Amino acid sequence: MARRRRSAIALAGITTTILFTGCLAGEDDEGAGETEDGDGSVEIIGAIPEEEAVGLVKELEAFTEDTGIEVSYTASTDFTTEIRTRVSGGDPPDIALFPQPGLVTDLVDTGDALPLNDLIDTDDLEGHIVPGFLDSVTVDDEVYAVPVRMAAKSLVWYPVPEFEEAGYQVPETWADLEALQEQMRSDGETPWCLGAESGADTGWVYTDWVEEIMLRTAGPDVYDDWTSHEIPFDDDAVVEAVEQFGEIVHTEGNVRGGPDGSLNTPFGESVLPLVEDPPGCFMHRQANFITTFMPEDVQADLPANVGVFVLPGDVEGGFEGTPVLGGGDLAAALVNDSDVVEVMEFLASSDFGAEWAAEGGWLSPSVEFDTSNYATEIDQQIAELVSQADVFRFDGSDLMPAAVGAGTFWDEMVAFVGGEQDAGDAATAIEESWRD
Numbered sequence: 372m373a374r375r376r377r378s379a380i381a382l383a384g385i386t387t388t389i390l391f392t393g394c395l396a397g398e399d400d401e402g403a404g405e406t407e408d409g410d411g412s413v414e415i416i417g418a419i420p421e422e423e424a425v426g427l428v429k430e431l432e433a434f435t436e437d438t439g440i441e442v443s444y445t446a447s448t449d450f451t452t453e454i455r456t457r458v459s460g461g462d463p464p465d466i467a468l469f470p471q472p473g474l475v476t477d478l479v480d481t482g483d484a485l486p487l488n489d490l491i492d493t494d495d496l497e498g499h500i501v502p503g504f505l506d507s508v509t510v511d512d513e514v515y516a517v518p519v520r521m522a523a524k525s526l527v528w529y530p531v532p533e534f535e536e537a538g539y540q541v542p543e544t545w546a547d548l549e550a551l552q553e554q555m556r557s558d559g560e561t562p563w564c565l566g567a568e569s570g571a572d573t574g575w576v577y578t579d580w581v582e583e584i585m586l587r588t589a590g591p592d593v594y595d596d597w598t599s600h601e602i603p604f605d606d607d608a609v610v611e612a613v614e615q616f617g618e619i620v621h622t623e624g625n626v627r628g629g630p631d632g633s634l635n636t637p638f639g640e641s642v643l644p645l646v647e648d649p650p651g652c653f654m655h656r657q658a659n660f661i662t663t664f665m666p667e668d669v670q671a672d673l674p675a676n677v678g679v680f681v682l683p684g685d686v687e688g689g690f691e692g693t694p695v696l697g698g699g700d701l702a703a704a705l706v707n708d709s710d711v712v713e714v715m716e717f718l719a720s721s722d723f724g725a726e727w728a729a730e731g732g733w734l735s736p737s738v739e740f741d742t743s744n745y746a747t748e749i750d751q752q753i754a755e756l757v758s759q760a761d762v763f764r765f766d767g768s769d770l771m772p773a774a775v776g777a778g779t780f781w782d783e784m785v786a787f788v789g790g791e792q793d794a795g796d797a798a799t800a801i802e803e804s805w806r807d
Contacts, residue, residue, distance in 0.1 A: 403704075403707050406708060406709055407707065407709070409713075411440060411441060412442070413441070413710050413711055413714050414465045415431075415464060415702075415714075416445045416464045416468070417450065417468025417700065418450035421446045424446055425730055426726055426733055430724065430726040430727050438713060440710050458483050464706075465708075465714075466702055466706075467703055467705060468519060468701065471769050472770070473770060475516045475703050476507075476510060478515075478703065483705060484515045484703045485515070485704045486514070486515060487516070490704065491517075491719050492716075495719070496517065497514070499737045500738070501521065501760060504736050505518070516703040517701065517715060518702075519699075519718050519724075521734040521757065523695055523696075524695075524697050524766065525697070526658060526661075527655065527680050528642065530653065537555075539555070541680045543685070545587060545683050560653055561625070561627045561653070562625050563619065564645050564652035565620060566642075568634065568636055568638065569638050572781070574780070574782060575768065577616070578776075578780050580616045581616050582696055582766065584612040585767070586684075586690065586696060586764055587690055588612055588689040589690070591762050594767065595764075598770040600771075604799075605798035605799045606798075609798050610795050613797060613798060617787065621790075627641075627644055627652045630789060633788060638657070642657065642661050646665055646677065659734065677749075679749065679752060681695060681756045681760065684761070693759075693760055694760060695757055695763050699736060723735075724740060728740075728744040728745045731746040733750075734754055740754065742755055771805075780801055783798075783801050
């Protein structure tokens with residue numbers, strides 16, 4: 372599974388120009404070096420805000436009770452700058468929680484992230500983590516970070532009572548999905564709600580769609596080549612994925628409000644017609660956070676009101692399986708002592724997260740995590756769906772340079788949906804922005 376990916380991730384986002392000059396273990400290319408005795412405390416910093424880290428803190432407090440090792444977590448409001456400053460200044464935290472893999476591999480390049488193969492049982496880790504999750508932090512067969520939180524984007528929500536009353540079936544393949552759309556249109560219903568308006572960030576909903584389709588039509592290996600610019604952005608595989616997205620958003624009657632409605636509807640509000648009576652649409656693809664935008668009475672009994680399935684795969688001529696697109700937080704060790712090793716072993720365990728899961732809004736990246744720990748039935752369903760995925764990949768636009776992934780890619784997809792660009796011209800414009 373492990374493959375060399377440094378060239379891919381080194382291009383990621385705004386971290387590409389960061390140079391770390393810290394003098395830490397690993398710099399001399401001798402692995403993690405010798406593990407020193409710990410002092411009884413471990414410092415962790417990360418980008419997870421305090422309000423989202425309540426469960427994490429409880430988890431760490433339970434660890435302290437069991438081991439006597441004091442573990443502190445500090446939420447950084449400017450994580451990228453802080454980790455860069457502390458590492459370059461020779462004062463790294465013991466462990467850092469990274470929201471994207473690109474910064475981890477930047478520290479691998481400079482020798483500041485410790486290879487975990489020397490510290491913990493990475494074979495066990497690879498055996499229970501969602502397949503593909505570790506690829507983004509594996510360099511030359513060495514694992515450099517442990518996933519501690521997962522976000523799933525490839526989720527399709529539907530109104531349970533009306534969906535069942537209409538006799539619709541959850542699609543198992545992409546062909547099934549296309550047939551279901553046709554059936555809904557012929558019934559006079561609107562298949563999709565799709566809202567992308569997000570102020571200055573308008574466009575990310577569309578790029579997520581293209582990434583989902585790329586994973587399914589071209590497969591994860593080509594997806595990796597695309598996000599790392601080992602193939603041009605206007606490669607035929609990418610253009611075809613954009614065109615296939617166009618079949619969804621441009622087909623008359625397929626999306627509520629059509630392309631213009633999609634462009635002008637705030638992404639958080641776009642899910643509301645799904646739970647109206649009668650529904651204004653029958654499907655909505657969005658990450659697990661979208662339930663927080665649903666009305667309170669719907670949230671009060673989500674399982675009775677909304678169902679969820681993974682956007683199907685098994686595209687004819689494409690990837691044979693169902694991938695999941697998402698994100699997550701990854702723990703990397705920056706100091707090698709016995710306390711840090713013990714904490715990293717804890718984070719790498721399939722049991723990690725019981726306290727966090729009970730707080731809600733958290734998904735384990737482990738397929739062996741006990742789903743009965745989740746606070747809600749919906750969380751349990753999502754976890755079980757994700758655990759059945761054949762492969763996981765990080766959000767592709769987050770892996771591209773920011774000027775592309777959060778710039779031209781967003782802008783050109785807005786132009787494509789609005790009919791100002793065709794798929795080929797949009798892809799070429801993005802490619803030209805990525806050449807320098």
